[in-house]
Amino acid sequence: MRVGLVRAILRITFCQFAVLCFVGMACAQSDVQLPASIPGQPIPGTLGVAPFSGSVPVDKLTPGVLAISLQGAIDRGLRQNLGALLSSSDIQSARGQRWEYLSALLPHVTVDPFIDLSRINLSEIGFKNPASIGLPTGVGPFSYFDSRVALSQSVFDWKSINAERASRQNLKAAQFAYKDARDLVILAVGYTYFQGIADEARVETAAAQVSTAQALYDQAANRVKAGTSPQIDALRASVELQTRQQQLIQAKNNLSIQKLTIARVIGLALGQDFDLTDKSPYQPSPTVSLDEALHRAYASRSDFQAALADTRAAEYARKSAAAGYLPSLSFGADYGAAGAHPSTATSVYDVKGTLHIPIFLGGSVHGDVLQADARLQQARDRQENLRAQIDADVRTAFFNLESFADQVRVARSNIDLAEQTLAQARDRFSAGVTDTVEVVQSQELLASAHEQFITSLYNYNLAKITLVRAIGIAEEGVKSYFKGN
Numbered sequence: 168m169r170v171g172l173v174r175a176i177l178r179i180t181f182c183q184f185a186v187l188c189f190v191g192m193a194c195a196q197s198d199v200q201l202p203a204s205i206p207g208q209p210i211p212g213t214l215g216v217a218p219f220s221g222s223v224p225v226d227k228l229t230p231g232v233l234a235i236s237l238q239g240a241i242d243r244g245l246r247q248n249l250g251a252l253l254s255s256s257d258i259q260s261a262r263g264q265r266w267e268y269l270s271a272l273l274p275h276v277t278v279d280p281f282i283d284l285s286r287i288n289l290s291e292i293g294f295k296n297p298a299s300i301g302l303p304t305g306v307g308p309f310s311y312f313d314s315r316v317a318l319s320q321s322v323f324d325w326k327s328i329n330a331e332r333a334s335r336q337n338l339k340a341a342q343f344a345y346k347d348a349r350d351l352v353i354l355a356v357g358y359t360y361f362q363g364i365a366d367e368a369r370v371e372t373a374a375a376q377v378s379t380a381q382a383l384y385d386q387a388a389n390r391v392k393a394g395t396s397p398q399i400d401a402l403r404a405s406v407e408l409q410t411r412q413q414q415l416i417q418a419k420n421n422l423s424i425q426k427l428t429i430a431r432v433i434g435l436a437l438g439q440d441f442d443l444t445d446k447s448p449y450q451p452s453p454t455v456s457l458d459e460a461l462h463r464a465y466a467s468r469s470d471f472q473a474a475l476a477d478t479r480a481a482e483y484a485r486k487s488a489a490a491g492y493l494p495s496l497s498f499g500a501d502y503g504a505a506g507a508h509p510s511t512a513t514s515v516y517d518v519k520g521t522l523h524i525p526i527f528l529g530g531s532v533h534g535d536v537l538q539a540d541a542r543l544q545q546a547r548d549r550q551e552n553l554r555a556q557i558d559a560d561v562r563t564a565f566f567n568l569e570s571f572a573d574q575v576r577v578a579r580s581n582i583d584l585a586e587q588t589l590a591q592a593r594d595r596f597s598a599g600v601t602d603t604v605e606v607v608q609s610q611e612l613l614a615s616a617h618e619q620f621i622t623s624l625y626n627y628n629l630a631k632i633t634l635v636r637a638i639g640i641a642e643e644g645v646k647s648y649f650k651g652n
Contacts, residue, residue, distance in 0.1 A: 218249040218250035219348075219352060219355045219432070220428075220432060221249040222248045222249050224247065224431075224435060224436055225434060226436065228436045229436070232441060233442070234442055235444060236444045237356075237445045237649060238646070240429065241353050241645060244355065244434070246434065247434020248356075248433065250351060250352055251348050251352045254347075254348035257341045260341070261334075262338055264337065265334040265337070265338050267334075268331040268333075269331050271321060271327040272324070272328065274318060275319045276318050278315070278316050278317070279315070281312075282310065282311070284309075285309060285311070289305065312504075312505060312512055316502055317500070317501040318499065318500050319498070320498045320499070321496075322496040324490075325486075325493050326493070327495075328487075329484070330483075330484070332486075332487075333480045333481075333484040333487060336476045336479045336480035336483060337476070337477075339473075343473035343476060344470070347468070349641070350636050350639065350641040353636065354633065354636045355432050357632035359425070359428050360445075361629055362425055362625065363426060364445070366422040366425045367422060367443065369418045370419055372617040376617075377415050379411075379589075380404070380407045380408040380410075383596075384401070384404035386597070387401045388401050400602050403602075403603040403607055429443075449579075450649065451572075452568060457562065460561050460637075466639075467638060468638075469639060471639075474550040475550060478547055481539070481542050485540060487539075488535035489539075491525065491528065494522060494525070495523045496521070496523075497523070499519050500517065500518040501517050502517075503515060561634075563637075567633070571626045574619075575620070575623045575624050581616040582616045582617060585616040588612060588613070591609075592609040593606055
């Protein structure tokens with residue numbers, strides 16, 4: 168009797184140990200299969216710059232659920248994304264600065280009419296005792312009137328001329344920077360949109376896995392009731408079901424947060440409900456050679472064109488600083504009427520030319536030249552660094568595109584194999600040949616295969632949009648590289 172009791176205790180202990188081992192295995196596997204996308208991650212390619220993660224949301228909510236395609240999201244982002252809006256304002260600021268420098272070269276016309284009525288104290292201007300010499304203490308009142316149109320014009324000022332040329336290049340740099348900001352907006356929208364699609368796919372996959380786990384649990388419970396399977400089979404199936412339910416809850420939460428991120432990037436109204444209509448199936452990318460892509464990138468990348476304009480602006484700024492040693496010539500004239508009273512005023516005028524010759528300015532020009540030299544060298548260094556970065560960006564995008572395309576093909580084949588494995592395992596369990604361990608392991612393999620496919624497809628689409636950004640054709644490239652969207 169004691170021996171039977173000991174065997175029963177050992178059997179129970181073994182079952183508990185098996186369940187604990189299985190729970191640990193399931194938890195470990197569930198950790199491996201957590202979604203690869205984490206809401207709130209920095210947007211690749213923008214260096215984590217906050218403006219491209221935010222927007223100025225529209226005021227009006229759209230009734231019902233708003234359907235948003237990839238192109239629709241991009242169009243909204245280009246209108247409302249904070250990075251694009253701030254960059255557009257930079258153009259206005261650069262244009263205003265150019266007008267300031269241009270003003271030094273344009274004619275200035277002013278009109279300053281005035282009439283004056285005065286009475287003065289003679290002792291105030293040096294007469295100690297006016298009465299002693301027969302003069303009154305005060306003189307006046309008397310009036311004076313003057314009304315003229317004054318014209319001033321710079322005839323030659325090499326410093327101002329080069330300063331205006333530098334400001335013109337700064338304006339071009341700001342315009343190119345705005346175009347580059349639009350490319351970054353497209354990258355940000357594409358990144359968040361594709362991540363949202365991947366999260367939707369994870370929700371669908373998790374829901375399917377819950378259904379499969381529920382069916383397995385029902386089958387195992389029925390077999391336990393019928394006495395054809397041990398209780399541990401039902402326990403394994405129950406743990407698997409709850410694990411899948413937890414993953415579904417987490418997947419839905421990640422999707423909800425990711426949709427908030429999308430709404431922030433593209434500027435949807437606060438609280439707007441929307442659906443992503445493009446599910447991003449696998450599409451081969453257009454064929455383009457690496458050399459062609461690099462050549463096009465140097466010609467099309469707006470940030471590189473902005474760097475070239477910055478360098479030209481620094482060169483003109485250096486010339487402007489050095490022109491501080493040169494003389495300048497200006498012209499001025501005025502014409503009008505003057506007199507004691509407007510009724511007695513007669514015509515007056517004044518014409519003059521001024522030659523300004525700098526002789527000794529205390530080293531201020533030398534200091535300006537040194538600073539301009541430093542800024543010019545910095546602009547050239549940034550330009551060459553960007554040239555190398557563009558080469559790295561294009562090559563990296565090519566490598567990623569090829570690698571992720573292969574991963575998509577392998578992951579898709581792996582899903583087919585995992586589904587066949589699961590089907591055979593369930594048939595074997597139904598026939599009583601095996602227990603739920605084999606079925607649960609097959610389910611884990613299938614779940615892992617789906618996650619690998621979702622991740623590889625997301626990475627492939629992100630690589631495509633990164634490539635068009637690297638080449639500098641984001642706006643037109645999205646339409647050709649994602650024709651189905």
